Amino acid sequence: MSISETKKLPELGEIVIVTVKEVTGHGAYVTLDEYDNLTAFLHISEIATGWIRNIERYVKPKQKTVLKVIRVNPTRSEVDLSLKQVTGEEKKSKVIEVKKDEKGANFMDIIKTKLGYDQNQMRELEEKIAQKYDFIYDAFEAVGIKGTEVLASLELKPEVVEAIELESKKIQIPHIEVRAVLEIAVKKGDGIDIIKNILSSVEGSKNNSKIDITYVGAPKYRITVTAENFKIAEKSLNQALEKIKSNIEKNSGTFKFSREESKKTHTNI
Numbered sequence: 001m002s003i004s005e006t007k008k009l010p011e012l013g014e015i016v017i018v019t020v021k022e023v024t025g026h027g028a029y030v031t032l033d034e035y036d037n038l039t040a041f042l043h044i045s046e047i048a049t050g051w052i053r054n055i056e057r058y059v060k061p062k063q064k065t066v067l068k069v070i071r072v073n074p075t076r077s078e079v080d081l082s083l084k085q086v087t088g089e090e091k092k093s094k095v096i097e098v099k100k101d102e103k104g105a106n107f108m109d110i111i112k113t114k115l116g117y118d119q120n121q122m123r124e125l126e127e128k129i130a131q132k133y134d135f136i137y138d139a140f141e142a143v144g145i146k147g148t149e150v151l152a153s154l155e156l157k158p159e160v161v162e163a164i165e166l167e168s169k170k171i172q173i174p175h176i177e178v179r180a181v182l183e184i185a186v187k188k189g190d191g192i193d194i195i196k197n198i199l200s201s202v203e204g205s206k207n208n209s210k211i212d213i214t215y216v217g218a219p220k221y222r223i224t225v226t227a228e229n230f231k232i233a234e235k236s237l238n239q240a241l242e243k244i245k246s247n248i249e250k251n252s253g254t255f256k257f258s259r260e261e262s263k264k265t266h267t268n269i
Contacts, residue, residue, distance in 0.1 A: 008035055010079060014069045015086065015094045018042075020059050028059045030067070030081065040079035042067060047083050058083065066091045097135070104136030111163045128154045144168040145228055146208070175226050178233045179260040180241065185219045186253035198247045202240040209236040222260075230262065 010016055010032065018030035018040065027044045031037040047058050059065060068090070071080035112122050126136060132154060133139045142150045148165050156164075186194045199213045199221060209227035216222050223240060227233035241257060248255045 009072055009074060009077060010035060010069045012069055012072055015090050016067055016069060017094060017098055018065060018067050018081070020061050020063045020065065023055050023059060023061055028055065032079070038077065038079065040081050042081045042083060046070065046081065046085065049084055066094045100135040100137040104140070107140055107167045108136060110167060114163055115159060125160060128156060140164060140168045141171055141173065144171045144173050173228065175228055176230045176233045176262060177224060177226050178237050178262040179222060179224045180237065180257045181216065181260060182221045182223060182244065183219050183256040184221065184244070184248050184253060186248065186251050188251065194251050198244055202243055207236060208232055211236060211240055
C-alpha cells in the first residue's frame with residue numbers, strides 16, 4: 001500500500017491550521033493539526049513579500065498559525081504552504097471554524113456521557129445534525145438564539161433535544177445593540193399618558209429583537225434595540241421610530257431623534 005493511500009492530504013488552496021515545528025534559514029517545517037500532524041513546508045519566499053531578515057519575526061517554534069496550501073504531491077505526501085497568500089478574512093474564518101469544531105465536539109462528548117450513547121449512536125446523531133447545519137456547534141447556537149423548535153425537522157429523540165437545550169444555555173450569544181435618543185412632546189393635558197402608551201406599544205421582544213425604552217429626562221427618552229446582528233437590529237429600530245413618529249404626530253406632538261453609537265453585547269434576548 002502506498003503512502004498516498006494511507007495518509008489523508010489537504011486540497012490545493014485549502015486554509016489550514018498548523019503548528020510550527022522547526023525554523024531554518026530557508027523556511028519553516030510545520031505540522032498540519034487537522035491531518036494527523038503531517039509535516040509540511042513553508043518556504044521563506046511564501047512568508048512575506050520583500051526581503052526577510054529574521055523568519056522568527058513571522059513564525060516561531062511551537063506557534064500555531066493559519067496557512068494556505070499551494071502545492072500537494074500525493075505520491076510523496078509532500079505539502080507546501082504559504083503565509084503571505086492568506087487574506088485577513090480567510091484567517092478569521094479558519095479560526096472561527098476551528099473554534100466551532102472544538103466547542104461542538106466538547107458539547108457532543110458531554111451529551112454522549114450524559115445519555116450513555118455509544119459511538120454508533122453519536123455518529124447517527126451527528127449525521128442528523130449535519131443535514132441542517134455545517135457545524136455541530138451551529139445547532140447548539142441556533143437553539144440558544146431561537147429555541148428547540150429549530151430542531152423539529154431533524155426528528156431527534158426528546159432526551160437528545162433536552163440535552164442540546166441544556167448545553168446551549170452555556171453559550172454566550174453575541175448581540176448587536178443599536179440606540180437612539182428621542183425628543184418627543186405632546187402638548188395636551190394627558191400628553192404624558194399619550195407618550196407612555198405610544199412608547200409601551202413598541203417595547204418588548206419580537207422578530208428576533210428586543211426593544212427597551214428608558215426615560216432620560218423631559219423631553220428625552222432612549223430607545224435600545226438588541227438583536228443577533230446589525231441588519232435585524234437596524235430594521236427593528238427604524239420600524240419602531242416610524243411607529244412612534246407617526247403616533248406622536250397624530251396627537252399633534254413633536255418628534256426628533258438622534259442616533260447613538262452601536263455596540264456588541266452578550267445580552268440574551
